[in-house]
Amino acid sequence: MAAVSSPARKVYNKLAIVAVLVITLIFLSPIYWIASTAFKPRNLATTVPPTVFFDPDIAPFIKLFTKRVQMTKPVEPEVYETASWWEKRIYDGGERVLRTGDEVQLSQYPNRFVNSLIIAVTSTVLAVVMGTFTAYGFSRFRLKGEADLLFFILSTRMLPPIVVAIPMYLMYRAVGLNDTHIGLIILYTAFNLSFSVWLMKGFMDEIPKEYEEAALVDGYTRMQAFFKIVLPEATTGIAATAVFCFITAWNEYAFALILTNRRAQTAPPFIPAQIGSGLTDWTVIAAGTFLFLLPVAIFTFLLRNHLLRGVTFGAIRK
Amino acid sequence: MAVLARLESDTRAAARGWSDVTIRNLFIIPTIAFLIIFNIFPLIYSLAYSFTDFRASTNQPATFVGLQNYRELLGDPRIWSNLSVTAKYVIVSVAGQMLVGFGLAMLLNRSFPLKGLVTTLLLLPMMLSPAVVGLFWKLLYDPSWGVINYVLGLGKFSWLSNPDAALYAIAITDIWMWSPFVMLLSLAGLSAVPRHLYEAAAIDRAGPFYTFFRITLPLVAPILLIALIFRTMEAFKTFDIAYIMSTQLNTELVSKRLYKMAFQEWQTGLSSAMAYIVLIVVLAITNIYVKYLNRVKER
Numbered sequence: 081m082a083a084v085s086s087p088a089r090k091v092y093n094k095l096a097i098v099a100v101l102v103i104t105l106i107f108l109s110p111i112y113w114i115a116s117t118a119f120k121p122r123n124l125a126t127t128v129p130p131t132v133f134f135d136p137d138i139a140p141f142i143k144l145f146t147k148r149v150q151m152t153k154p155v156e157p158e159v160y161e162t163a164s165w166w167e168k169r170i171y172d173g174g175e176r177v178l179r180t181g182d183e184v185q186l187s188q189y190p191n192r193f194v195n196s197l198i199i200a201v202t203s204t205v206l207a208v209v210m211g212t213f214t215a216y217g218f219s220r221f222r223l224k225g226e227a228d229l230l231f232f233i234l235s236t237r238m239l240p241p242i243v244v245a246i247p248m249y250l251m252y253r254a255v256g257l258n259d260t261h262i263g264l265i266i267l268y269t270a271f272n273l274s275f276s277v278w279l280m281k282g283f284m285d286e287i288p289k290e291y292e293e294a295a296l297v298d299g300y301t302r303m304q305a306f307f308k309i310v311l312p313e314a315t316t317g318i319a320a321t322a323v324f325c326f327i328t329a330w331n332e333y334a335f336a337l338i339l340t341n342r343r344a345q346t347a348p349p350f351i352p353a354q355i356g357s358g359l360t361d362w363t364v365i366a367a368g369t370f371l372f373l374l375p376v377a378i379f380t381f382l383l384r385n386h387l388l389r390g391v392t393f394g395a396i397r398k
Numbered sequence: 399m400a401v402l403a404r405l406e407s408d409t410r411a412a413a414r415g416w417s418d419v420t421i422r423n424l425f426i427i428p429t430i431a432f433l434i435i436f437n438i439f440p441l442i443y444s445l446a447y448s449f450t451d452f453r454a455s456t457n458q459p460a461t462f463v464g465l466q467n468y469r470e471l472l473g474d475p476r477i478w479s480n481l482s483v484t485a486k487y488v489i490v491s492v493a494g495q496m497l498v499g500f501g502l503a504m505l506l507n508r509s510f511p512l513k514g515l516v517t518t519l520l521l522l523p524m525m526l527s528p529a530v531v532g533l534f535w536k537l538l539y540d541p542s543w544g545v546i547n548y549v550l551g552l553g554k555f556s557w558l559s560n561p562d563a564a565l566y567a568i569a570i571t572d573i574w575m576w577s578p579f580v581m582l583l584s585l586a587g588l589s590a591v592p593r594h595l596y597e598a599a600a601i602d603r604a605g606p607f608y609t610f611f612r613i614t615l616p617l618v619a620p621i622l623l624i625a626l627i628f629r630t631m632e633a634f635k636t637f638d639i640a641y642i643m644s645t646q647l648n649t650e651l652v653s654k655r656l657y658k659m660a661f662q663e664w665q666t667g668l669s670s671a672m673a674y675i676v677l678i679v680v681l682a683i684t685n686i687y688v689k690y691l692n693r694v695k696e697r
Contacts (some may be wrong), residue, residue, distance in 0.1 A: 096505045103502060104516050110574065111522065113545055114534040126543040210429050217425030221418060229430065231688055236437035238684040240635040242656045243673040246666065247440035247447070250454060270436035273429060301415030331527035333638040338661060348529040352642050355533070362537060369530050380525045384518045388586055391524075391579055395691045396586055396621070 111373075117366035122173060125362045139169045140367035147185040148175040188350065189368055196346040196372075199261055200329035203268035208322045210269075211276025212314065216306060218277070219284035220292075230278070234393065237274040241334035249338055261344045267335055272325040275393065279324065282394025283317025284310070320386040323379050330376065347372050441677070448671035455664035467671035477672070480655045487565055487640075487651060488633040494573035495629055499580025500622065506581070507588045517585070521578045528575065532639035535571045539643075564646040571639055576632075580625045587621035588614070620694050627690060631683040635676075652676055 117125055119136040148170060155171045163171060170177055178185040218226065248267065249258065257263035287310055295305040311318075337349040351368050354360070383390065389397045416424070448467055452460035471477050506517060523531070538546050541556040557567040591614060599609045637653035650658075656676065660669035 093508055096508060097510045100502070100505045100510075100516060103505070104520055107520055107523065107574070107578075110534065110538055111526075113538060117537070126540070128543050128548065130543070130545050130548055210432065213425040214429040217422045221422040223422065223426070229426075231685075233429070233433060234688060235681060235684050236433050238631065238680055238687075239437065239441075240637070240653060240656075240673075240676055240680055242637060242653050242660065243444075243677050243680075244437065244440060246656075246660045246670055246673055247444035249661075250447075250666070251440060251443065253454075266436060270433060273433060277429060302418060302421050303415055306421075327525060331529075333527065333529035334657075338657075348527050348638075351530055352533045355536075365533070366537075369534060372530060373526055376525050376527070377522060380522055381518060384514070384521070387521055388582055391582060392624070392691065396583070396624075396694065 114366050114373075115370050117363060118370040120363050120366075122361060122363050125366070137169075137363075138166075139173060140361075140363035141371075142166045142169050143173075143175075143187075143361070143364045144189050144367045144371075145187055146170070147178040147187050149178060150174060151176050189347075192345055192347045192350040193371070195261065195340075195344055196330060196348075199264045199268060199344070199346060200326050202261075203265045203272060203329050204322050204325040206265070206269040207272035207276045207325050208280075208318060210273055211280050211321065212311075212318060214273075214277045215280030215284045216310060218281050220289070230281075233274045233277050235274075237271065241332075242338075245335055245338045248335075252339060259340045259342060259344050263339055264336060264344055264346070267339070268329040268332065271332075271335075272328055275328070276321050276325055278393040278395075279321045279390065280314070280317060280394075282389060282397065283314055283321070286317075287313045320383060320390065323383050324386075324390045327376055327379060444670040444673060447667050448674055450667045452667040452670075453664050454666040460667065463667070467668045468675075470668065471672055471675065477655070480650050480652050483565065483648065483650055484634060484652045487569055487636065487649075488630055490566065491569040491572040491576075491633050491636075492626065492629045494569065495577045495580050496622070496626060498573060498577040499582075499625070500584045500618075502577065502581045503584030503588055506585060521582060523575045524578045526575070528638035529642055531571065531575055532568075532642035535567075535574075535639075536643055539567055558644040559646065561646050561648040564644040564649045568640050568643050568649060571643065572633065572636065575639075576629060579629065580622075583621050583625040584618060587618035591617045620690070624687070624690050624694060627683060627687045631680060631687060634683070635680065 116132075118140055119138070120131065120134055121137045121139065124131040124134050151171075151174055154174075155176065160168060160171055167177055217223075218230065223229065252258045252263050257266075291309050291313065292300075292302075292305040295309045296302065300308065331348065332346075333348040336346045340346065340349070347368075351365065351372065354365055354368070380387075447460065449462055449464060450460035451463050451466075502520065506513065506520075536558065538544050539557040541547065541554050541559075544557075546557070547553065547555055555563075557563050595613050595617075596609065599613055604612070635653055636651055637657065640649055640651050641654050641657065643649075653676075656669055656672055659665050659672060
């Protein structure tokens with residue numbers, strides 16, 4: 081558009097850039113707000129007018145990981161003196177940490193976080209491995225009804241989660257997979273597999289066939305050519321696909337809500353469920369949310385050049 | 399030469415290792431089988447239940463009731479109100495996303511320092527977990543101390559427990575979350591418009607409106623259509639944020655109703671039937687989506 085630069089165009093261009101920057105700030109403000117709430121002292125979280133400037137406080141994160149009770153009377157000075165730095169922060173809030181023996185009792189959050197990690201990582205690995213093979217198959221070999229098969233594969237991803245969850249719940253109940261890690265891993269693998277096939281097929285199509293053909297001429301078998309020539313060429317694609325699958329599994333809510341409740345519960349159904357149990361401490365919820373969103377934010381930056389491909393299932397690339 | 403090499407390699411590879419057909423089947427069949435077992439088989443299972451009065455909360459065996467469930471659903475005014483709420487939600491939220499997303503892309507479609515960083519930052523919302531996004535927007539919407547009311551000077555206006563505002567409040571959150579998606583696709587479309595068309599238009603002294611409606615819009619339209627269909631399909635399925643943000647009956651989207659029917663009222667048979675109705679709608683939209691996706695891909 082900037083091909084012709086009249087003075088009016090230049091002004092328009094400047095205005096557009098200013099507008100973009102302002103809108104970006106507005107867009108980011110909800111994320112900034114949740115992140116800043118995670119570092120606020122409890123009494124500043126829900127003030128009117130909202131508190132913008134404050135001394136950052138690590139207490140919400142300490143509270144996030146520990147089980148605590150409200151104290152009826154102030155802590156004795158000698159106990160306070162001997163307590164470790166983080167425990168003092170909890171005493172400062174009028175609470176004390178629960179212990180069994182000498183062990184500090186952890187809250188449920190670390191457990192849910194680890195569940196999320198185990199389930200998302202395992203299902204990602206499975207979906208990407210299977211997806212890579214299948215994508216290679218679709219990319220290199222002719223198949224009768226190929227378009228229909230690919231549509232079938234994609235359509236399994238488009239199903240509304242609740243629609244699938246109703247029979248899955250009954251089937252998992254019948255075989256004892258409700259509230260297990262394996263149950264969710266299988267489901268997320270199935271959910272991501274279709275995505276991984278479509279995305280990987282786009283990446284595979286871009287690797288010139290001539291590479292393998294040269295290898296075949298040199299005496300490689302097809303399998304050797306796949307592992308030694310194609311896979312190394314596809315590394316970027318595999319990494320991008322894996323990150324997308326991980327984010328999808330990490331963020332998933334509906335299946336986790338329905339199919340887990342304690343042992344295998346992941347963070348997305350857990351974090352909102354903390355509200356409404358007595359007085360909600362928003363700083364702790366914000367801290368939990370912040371830690372949960374952090375990996376996704378980092379991955380978004382790593383993925384930035386592949387986002388378009390990812391959201392269009394590999395159909396549109398730049 | 400290439401043909402010759404290929405012919406030769408095929409026969410040699412076949413002699414040494416697995417044939418291409420074996421490898422093809424080995425690579426594709428497990429995935430198809432896995433997807434059939436975990437996506438199609440459950441649907442057959444629930445199709446069967448949709449013709450029964452089964453309730454998963456009791457031990458009573460299911461009895462066959464024929465089309466009773468489907469008849470009951472189609473005659474239930476609450477379902478029709480769920481559908482109209484969903485339609486309203488889809489229209490408001492998708493229209494908002496298209497406008498904001500395309501507008502942002504128009505603004506971003508020029509070079510300036512930090513463009514890459516700004517674009518990535520703008521894309522952040524769509525990567526976040528909808529459940530958690532719903533949760534922290536609840537904090538922003540709080541009537542007594544929420545930031546939104548303070549910034550807009552709305553006093554104690556209640557968003558999420560207000561039957562007239564709740565659906566729009568959820569739609570605003572959805573627009574915030576998914577405008578970046580439309581923006582991303584629009585940017586790809588805009589950057590693909592050939593420069594020389596604009597140069598020609600400038601030489602012909604075409605005004606900005608003419609340039610926009612005769613050059614930009616027609617060329618970006620196919621990709622905008624893809625964004626539109628995809629977002630429509632996703633908005634129709636919305637569950638997470640709506641379920642977390644409000645319990646208002648006026649925000650009872652089809653997915654929320656389905657969840658309540660299946661896992662709170664435990665009407666397994668009835669909800670299976672409803673799931674099938676939803677499924678058919680979604681598959682129809684998916685079909686259209688894939689058709690357009692392939693069309694754009696071919697260009």
